[in-house]
Amino acid sequence: xxxxxxxxxxxAAVTERMLAVGRAAAAVGTELVGHTAPRGVPYVSSRAEAQxxxxxxxxxxxxxxxxxxxxxxxxFGDPGLFAARELxxxxxxxxxxxxxxxxxxxxxxxxxxxxxxxxxxxxxETIEAHGLAGRSAGVRCADRSFSSIEAVGAEMExxxxxxxxxxxxxxxxxxxxxxxxxxAGLAGRxxxxxxxxxxxxxxxxxxxxxxxxxxxxxxxxAGRFARPRGKPSSGLPPALADRIAGx
Numbered sequence: 001x002x003x004x005x006x007x008x009x010x011x012a013a014v015t016e017r018m019l020a021v022g023r024a025a026a027a028v029g030t031e032l033v034g035h036t037a038p039r040g041v042p043y044v045s046s047r048a049e050a051q052x053x054x055x056x057x058x059x060x061x062x063x064x065x066x067x068x069x070x071x072x073x074x075x076f077g078d079p080g081l082f083a084a085r086e087l088x089x090x091x092x093x094x095x096x097x098x099x100x101x102x103x104x105x106x107x108x109x110x111x112x113x114x115x116x117x118x119x120x121x122x123x124x125e126t127i128e129a130h131g132l133a134g135r136s137a138g139v140r141c142a143d144r145s146f147s148s149i150e151a152v153g154a155e156m157e158x159x160x161x162x163x164x165x166x167x168x169x170x171x172x173x174x175x176x177x178x179x180x181x182x183x184a185g186l187a188g189r190x191x192x193x194x195x196x197x198x199x200x201x202x203x204x205x206x207x208x209x210x211x212x213x214x215x216x217x218x219x220x221x222a223g224r225f226a227r228p229r230g231k232p233s234s235g236l237p238p239a240l241a242d243r244i245a246g247x
Contacts (some may be wrong), residue, residue, distance in 0.1 A: 107174025
């Protein structure tokens with residue numbers, strides 16, 4: 001099984017961290033191949049940045065997704081997920097989608113804990129977009145700065161653990177999801193310090209992608225994710241233009 005880990009952010013070190021965490025969790029025989037966005041922002045933290053990242057993701061998949069059994073949109077908030085699912089035949093799994101759905105198997109209500117206050121509105125809307133607002137206990141965000149996106153998990157480890165505990169004690173969370181691609185691997189280090197299950201989004205995404213690929217779903221020809229009728233375009237990269245055209 002081959003899974004493409006498509007990071008729509010531009011920080012290659014975060015892609016490598018996710019790959020390391022994912023490979024440790026993957027089944028024997030699963031190959032993870034990483035791809036970092038060639039342009040955009042170091043990490044997505046707003047709706048506008050998510051739109052940019054989603055467009056770059058579609059270009060990436062048009063050029064690279066052939067030959068893979070599944071794709072992971074490797075950014076919390078899942079920029080471009082629904083569009084990619086509509087446009088490509090390969091199963092596409094969202095990073096946050098996988099984490100949240102996994103959390104629902106571990107408890108009734110989940111909280112997302114993340115590293116920047118700017119992420120709260122977008123993450124809250126992501127939870128809504130997946131139809132899970134009724135199971136959410138909220139989004140807890142760190143209230144301090146960090147020196148680099150690559151090191152944010154290590155820098156904020158104790159603070160994020162404290163936020164997770166508060167989510168349990170004050171918000172009634174049964175499960176904590178550590179939100180944000182730069183936090184890949186943190187759950188494994190801190191889960192024994194948090195009194196409820198703690199979900200690592202990268203591990204969840206890999207295992208969900210393996211499961212979906214094993215199901216070998218056929219591409220829909222009806223329903224909300226049937227591929228749109230082809231049409232001409234202008235100015236798009238050739239591979240994406242071909243996809244839009246229905247070729």
